[in-house]
Amino acid sequence: MIDPKTISQFQKLETPFYYYDLDLLHKTLSKIKSESEKYGYHVHYAVKANANDKVLETIFSQNLGADCVSGNEIIKARTHGVPGSKIAFAGVGKTDKEITTALQNEIFSFNCESIPEIEVINELAGKMGKIAPIAIRINPNVDPKTHKYITTGLNENKFGVNHWDFEKLSKLIPSFNHIKLTGLHFHIGSQITDISVFQELSQKINTISKWFEDQGFNLQHINVGGGLGIDYENPTSNPLSDFKAYFKAFNDHLKLKPNQELHVELGRSVVGQCGHLITKVLYVKEGLNIKFLITDAGMTELIRPMLYQAEHQISNLTSKLPHQTYDVVGPICESTDVFAKGIDLPGSKRGDLLAIHSAGAYGEVMASNYNLRDIVKSYTNIELTQS
Numbered sequence: 001m002i003d004p005k006t007i008s009q010f011q012k013l014e015t016p017f018y019y020y021d022l023d024l025l026h027k028t029l030s031k032i033k034s035e036s037e038k039y040g041y042h043v044h045y046a047v048k049a050n051a052n053d054k055v056l057e058t059i060f061s062q063n064l065g066a067d068c069v070s071g072n073e074i075i076k077a078r079t080h081g082v083p084g085s086k087i088a089f090a091g092v093g094k095t096d097k098e099i100t101t102a103l104q105n106e107i108f109s110f111n112c113e114s115i116p117e118i119e120v121i122n123e124l125a126g127k128m129g130k131i132a133p134i135a136i137r138i139n140p141n142v143d144p145k146t147h148k149y150i151t152t153g154l155n156e157n158k159f160g161v162n163h164w165d166f167e168k169l170s171k172l173i174p175s176f177n178h179i180k181l182t183g184l185h186f187h188i189g190s191q192i193t194d195i196s197v198f199q200e201l202s203q204k205i206n207t208i209s210k211w212f213e214d215q216g217f218n219l220q221h222i223n224v225g226g227g228l229g230i231d232y233e234n235p236t237s238n239p240l241s242d243f244k245a246y247f248k249a250f251n252d253h254l255k256l257k258p259n260q261e262l263h264v265e266l267g268r269s270v271v272g273q274c275g276h277l278i279t280k281v282l283y284v285k286e287g288l289n290i291k292f293l294i295t296d297a298g299m300t301e302l303i304r305p306m307l308y309q310a311e312h313q314i315s316n317l318t319s320k321l322p323h324q325t326y327d328v329v330g331p332i333c334e335s336t337d338v339f340a341k342g343i344d345l346p347g348s349k350r351g352d353l354l355a356i357h358s359a360g361a362y363g364e365v366m367a368s369n370y371n372l373r374d375i376v377k378s379y380t381n382i383e384l385t386q387s
């Protein structure tokens with residue numbers, strides 16, 4: 001997956017760093033476009049998955065919309081040429097400043113997560129003499145069959161409006177003069193690999209959107225959020241998610257009205273496989289019954305294993321020695337700073353380069369400078385072949 005020429009380029013660079021394969025990103029984007037265009041669906045990219053400028057430039061050159069969860073993400077998308085009319089804005093805790101930014105940029109939709117939030121948007125839009133287009137983010141109580149830390153659409157989660165508030169909401173909305181209900185929004189979780197979950201979601205949406213239509217609302221769009229998973233176990237043999245089956249699930253099961261738009265917000269499945277974290281082995285340390293490979297990257301560069309018990313494939317790019325069993329651990333002063341336990345790798349020594357794969361989503365964006373470490377750098381395949 002990473003060729004010998006690229007590996008020899010890596011050896012000239014200071015580690016750790018992120019490496020992005022923009023060719024794979026292009027391939028992924030063209031698959032997403034061809035599969036979504038079959039049905040005329042609108043695709044937004046969830047900026048929070050990866051906000052690296054080189055990655056965003058590639059994505060937004062393909063005319064995708066943006067899904068933002070902060071005011072700064074809205075500004076970032078705008079600087080990459082995304083028009084306000086293609087920006088959706090979600091989040092349970094939008095601040096007054098962020099709402100004002102969104103209003104100034106005349107965004108496509110505020111995806112609203114509570115009644116008090118709608119009241120504030122109405123008030124701020126009123127002060128600016130505007131009408132804010134809103135979609136209600138619904139908590140449909142669908143189990144996404146993923147890790148509990150990345151589930152968002154169950155009644156116990158903090159996200160979205162639950163069914164017991166629908167009645168109150170439908171009575172309140174017409175009394176607000178500075179908002180217009182334009183759609184419904186759903187986002188039930190992340191790393192969903194069972195496509196039947198999207199079938200179940202579609203069936204829930206059919207019932208809920210009918211209820212809102214029956215109350216007299218004209219829903220111009222349905223937004224099904226993101227969540228499509230990637231193959232963390234086999235990134236080389238299976239680098240693209242099953243976009244065909246994903247979009248087909250909505251086409252087969254969602255009942256849209258004529259002219260009603262369908263929007264999706266994909267994050268992980270767009271960028272996950274194009275990113276690798278490249279790190280050097282600092283020390284091989286003899287532990288009790290196990291050898292530790294201590295790397296120069298840690299949870300400050302990639303926190304997913306520590307935060308979500310995520311498992312990333314790891315390869316040694318520079319050794320061809322017989323395999324041994326290792327725990328791969330970072331240098332940070334935290335016991336949870338472990339990338340993988342008991343994995344087989346070619347015999348490794350100080351100075352070897354390791355690649356932690358499938359790190360393009362929720363990797364670099366979550367970097368911190370805990371322990372006053374430097375913020376991680378990044379390179380693309382394009383930059384490395386030019387140098």
Ligand SMILES: *Cc1c(COP(=O)(O)O)cnc(C)c1O
Nearest residue numbers: 046090190226227265266267268
């Ligand atoms: C994070 C997020 C997404 C993207 O989720 P992925 O699992 O990365 O596809 C989409 N919509 C909303 C509202 C989100 O918060």
